[in-house]
Amino acid sequence: MTPESNQPGVSRETQRRSVGGMRFPGGASDGAQTETTASEGIGWSPVVQEGRKTTDALHSDAAQLPRPDRRRIMTVANQKGGVGKTTSTVNLAAALAVQGLNVLVVDLDPQGNASTALGVEHQSGVPSVYELLLGNVGVSDVAARSAQSERLDCVPATIDLAGAEVELVTMVAREARLREALTPEVLDELDYDYVLIDCPPSLGLLTVNALVAAHEVVIPIQCEYYALEGLGQLLNNIELVQSHLNPNLGISTVLLTMYDGRTKLAEQVTAEVRGYFGERALRTVIPRSVKISEAPGYGQTILGYDPGSRGSMSYLDAAREIAERGTERETA
Numbered sequence: 001m002t003p004e005s006n007q008p009g010v011s012r013e014t015q016r017r018s019v020g021g022m023r024f025p026g027g028a029s030d031g032a033q034t035e036t037t038a039s040e041g042i043g044w045s046p047v048v049q050e051g052r053k054t055t056d057a058l059h060s061d062a063a064q065l066p067r068p069d070r071r072r073i074m075t076v077a078n079q080k081g082g083v084g085k086t087t088s089t090v091n092l093a094a095a096l097a098v099q100g101l102n103v104l105v106v107d108l109d110p111q112g113n114a115s116t117a118l119g120v121e122h123q124s125g126v127p128s129v130y131e132l133l134l135g136n137v138g139v140s141d142v143a144a145r146s147a148q149s150e151r152l153d154c155v156p157a158t159i160d161l162a163g164a165e166v167e168l169v170t171m172v173a174r175e176a177r178l179r180e181a182l183t184p185e186v187l188d189e190l191d192y193d194y195v196l197i198d199c200p201p202s203l204g205l206l207t208v209n210a211l212v213a214a215h216e217v218v219i220p221i222q223c224e225y226y227a228l229e230g231l232g233q234l235l236n237n238i239e240l241v242q243s244h245l246n247p248n249l250g251i252s253t254v255l256l257t258m259y260d261g262r263t264k265l266a267e268q269v270t271a272e273v274r275g276y277f278g279e280r281a282l283r284t285v286i287p288r289s290v291k292i293s294e295a296p297g298y299g300q301t302i303l304g305y306d307p308g309s310r311g312s313m314s315y316l317d318a319a320r321e322i323a324e325r326g327t328e329r330e331t332a
C-alpha cells in the first residue's frame, strides 16, 4: 500500500477494477444497476431502478477522508438480533468508499443481508465467504464489486454458510480460518483501506472467526429497552478472544442506532452507553428512519437510495468520525 496511490484519480481504480472473478454488467461506473434475477439469494430480489446515478457520483462533492496509517479490519458484532449490525456495516462501508477510501465488506452471516444491501449476487453456488473459510479460494476469487461504488467490494455470503458453523468444528485452526484468508499480503495487493466484517446474531464460530481476524470491534447498540442486555456476554467473548487468540483486538467503536430523539428512552440509553464506553461511543448517532430500512429493498445503501437524507448524513458523519479517530485502539 503506497500513500501516493491515495491521490484522487490515480490509477488505483484501474488497478482494482480487475479484482474479483464476478462483475456485474455495467458495474458501478456507468450507473447501471445490478441485473439480479428472481432466483437471487434466499428467494429475494432487489428492485432494479434504471438510469440512477452511482452512489459515488451522488456524493462526488464529499470531502475525502484520510487513509489510515495501516489497514483497519473492523468486526461489527452484537449477538443480539436486529440491532443494526448489517445496516451499519453496509452504510459505513459505503460512506467510507464515497469519501475516497477502498473498502471490503465481508458478509459473514448466512442470511446474506449485507450482500443484498450492496447489490451483490449471493444465491447458492456463487463463490462466497464459505469457500474462503474452507481455504479453497482467495479473496480476489470471491470479492465482487458492489454496484454501489467503484471503491467498494463485498465477499458475499450464501446460504451455504449456514452449514459452516458445524463444519468448522472439526477443522484445523477453526477459529482462525478467516484471518488466514485475510492476510496482509493479499489485502495489500487488493489495496483495501478498511475491511468491515458483518457478523450473524450469535457468538458462535463465525463470530469468533471475525473477532480473530480483526483489529477492532464495532458494537452497534439499538436505542431500545434492554439495549445493554446480553452485552456482558459479548464483552466476555471479546476478552476471551483477546487473551487466547488475538491480543491485538480492541473495542474501538460503539454506534448508537435507531435513535429517536423524541423519546426519553433514547436519551437514557445514550447516557448509559456513554457512561460505560466513554469516548468509544461515537458522537454521531444514527436516527431511526424509514428510508434507512427501505434502502436494502432496492439493493442499495441509504447513501445511494436517499443521499441527502438524515440517515445518509449520519452514516457519512459516523464514517468521518471513525476515519479521523485513526487507529487509536483501546481494550475492552
Ligand code: ATP
Pocket: 080, 081, 082, 083, 084, 085, 086, 087, 088, 109, 113, 199, 200, 201, 257, 258, 259, 286, 287, 288, 289, 290, 292, 293, 294
Ligand atoms: P441480524 O441480527 O438479524 O443480523 P442486524 O443486527 O444486522 O440484524 P439490521 O438487519 O441491520 O440488524 O437491522 C434490523 C432491522 O432494522 C432491519 O429491518 C433494518 O432495515 C432496520 N433498521 C436498521 N437501522 C435502522 C434505522 N436507523 N432506522 C430504521 N430502521 C432501521
Ligand code: MG
Pocket: 085, 086, 087, 109, 113, 199, 200
Ligand atoms: Mg445482520
